[in-house]
Amino acid sequence: MKIIIAPDSFKDSLSAEGVAQAIAEGLAQVWPDAQLVQCPMADGGEGTVDSVLAACNGELRHHTVRGPLGAAVDAHWGWLADSHTAIIEMAEASGLQLVPPGQRDACKTTTYGTGELIRAALDAGAQRIILAIGGSATNDGGAGAMQALGVQLFDAEHQALPAGGLALARLAQISLEHLDPRLAQVRFEIAADVNNPLCGHHGASAIFGPQKGANPEQVHQLDAALGHFADHCAKVLPKDVRDEPGSGAAGGLGFAAKAFLGAQFRAGVEVVAELVGLDEAVRGADLVITGEGRFDAQTLRGKTPFGVARIAQQHNVSVIVIAGTLGDGYEQMYAHGVDAAFALPSGPMSLEQACAEAPRLLQERAADIARVWRVATRR
Numbered sequence: 001m002k003i004i005i006a007p008d009s010f011k012d013s014l015s016a017e018g019v020a021q022a023i024a025e026g027l028a029q030v031w032p033d034a035q036l037v038q039c040p041m042a043d044g045g046e047g048t049v050d051s052v053l054a055a056c057n058g059e060l061r062h063h064t065v066r067g068p069l070g071a072a073v074d075a076h077w078g079w080l081a082d083s084h085t086a087i088i089e090m091a092e093a094s095g096l097q098l099v100p101p102g103q104r105d106a107c108k109t110t111t112y113g114t115g116e117l118i119r120a121a122l123d124a125g126a127q128r129i130i131l132a133i134g135g136s137a138t139n140d141g142g143a144g145a146m147q148a149l150g151v152q153l154f155d156a157e158h159q160a161l162p163a164g165g166l167a168l169a170r171l172a173q174i175s176l177e178h179l180d181p182r183l184a185q186v187r188f189e190i191a192a193d194v195n196n197p198l199c200g201h202h203g204a205s206a207i208f209g210p211q212k213g214a215n216p217e218q219v220h221q222l223d224a225a226l227g228h229f230a231d232h233c234a235k236v237l238p239k240d241v242r243d244e245p246g247s248g249a250a251g252g253l254g255f256a257a258k259a260f261l262g263a264q265f266r267a268g269v270e271v272v273a274e275l276v277g278l279d280e281a282v283r284g285a286d287l288v289i290t291g292e293g294r295f296d297a298q299t300l301r302g303k304t305p306f307g308v309a310r311i312a313q314q315h316n317v318s319v320i321v322i323a324g325t326l327g328d329g330y331e332q333m334y335a336h337g338v339d340a341a342f343a344l345p346s347g348p349m350s351l352e353q354a355c356a357e358a359p360r361l362l363q364e365r366a367a368d369i370a371r372v373w374r375v376a377t378r379r
Contacts, residue, residue, distance in 0.1 A: 002034070023366040063077065065116040084128065111145040118145065150180045171228060183260075190266065199230065204250075288312040295330045310336070320340050325345075
């Protein structure tokens with residue numbers, strides 16, 4: 001019997017690799033002779049680098065960069081030497097988790113550190129760079145990242161603009177004279193599950209600005225500043241991409257990656273599935289088990305179980321989900337390749353207790369699933 005174990009991480013509890021290992025241990029209690037194939041997954045957010053490196057024997061590299069508020073942070077990124085591929089999680093350099101709640105300021109935070117990670121990948125000889133852009137603390141339209149790569153932004157007095165999205169309102173000129181020429185030789189891909197445009201009611205500032213510290217007035221100011229930035233970009237670049245799906249991802253980093261780097265926008269789970277070889281692994285399998293911390297209607301927006309189920313469905317393989325919690329609308333996934341879903345807790349318990357006991361609970365749920373499956377297949 002061949003079983004594919006392809007979960008996402010359980011936030012604040014276990015990495016995707018840890019979740020997969022716990023599920024495998026539970027299944028092995030009932031099926032000691034089964035072929036258990038672990039494929040830790042991610043959807044372009046936190047854990048993307050770890051999942052890919054665990055499956056691909058990649059190398060974890062570290063680089064000190066400028067954090068979202070300017071302080072130095074130690075960020076890691078992934079390197080696949082055989083294919084000269086770099087995997088960069090922008091949250092490592094410019095993520096919300098790097099800014100304490102009381103200091104979050106969408107007007108000032110910068111993606112400059114993400115640009116420094118891209119530059120480190122160029123120094124390593126990258127031919128393909130995958131940008132996983134979930135979890136940002138920024139709303140600067142990706143301007144900071146582009147500045148780190150050589151784009152110059154000037155105000156009306158020909159002074160370099162300071163960091164942050166609000167400063168873009170003073171932009172008067174963009175110079176590409178010092179843009180790193182190596183960028184033209186690299187294939188860029190954006191891995192994310194956000195399809196918002198750059199500006200407007202569904203844009204980066206309106207939808208994501210408040211969680212990054214912007215009040216209603218600042219949301220309006222930031223939206224106008226990003227529009228002003230896009231106007232100037234249209235003067236020096238061949239295409240205006242502000243209204244394309246995904247341009248509003250990561251506070252507009254999606255816009256800059258498309259506009260300046262020619263990046264292709266892809267669902268994060270599709271990129272990870274390709275890198276870890278999930279499609280090939282699922283061929284000939286008897287069962288796929290996936291999971292995430294919260295399984296609900298939002299999973300349909302391209303989260304890991306949705307992507308895994310789509311691949312399994314193509315091969316007519318059953319899919320079972322193990323989740324920390326089952327939220328509103330999770331049943332909608334039954335029309336998209338998921339056959340059954342189970343919550344982790346075995347009884348009433350706090351979130352803290354569930355997180356702390358996740359390995360044991362995952363083993364127990366996996367063993368229970370195996371026993372039910374064994375009974376069902378006897379008939």
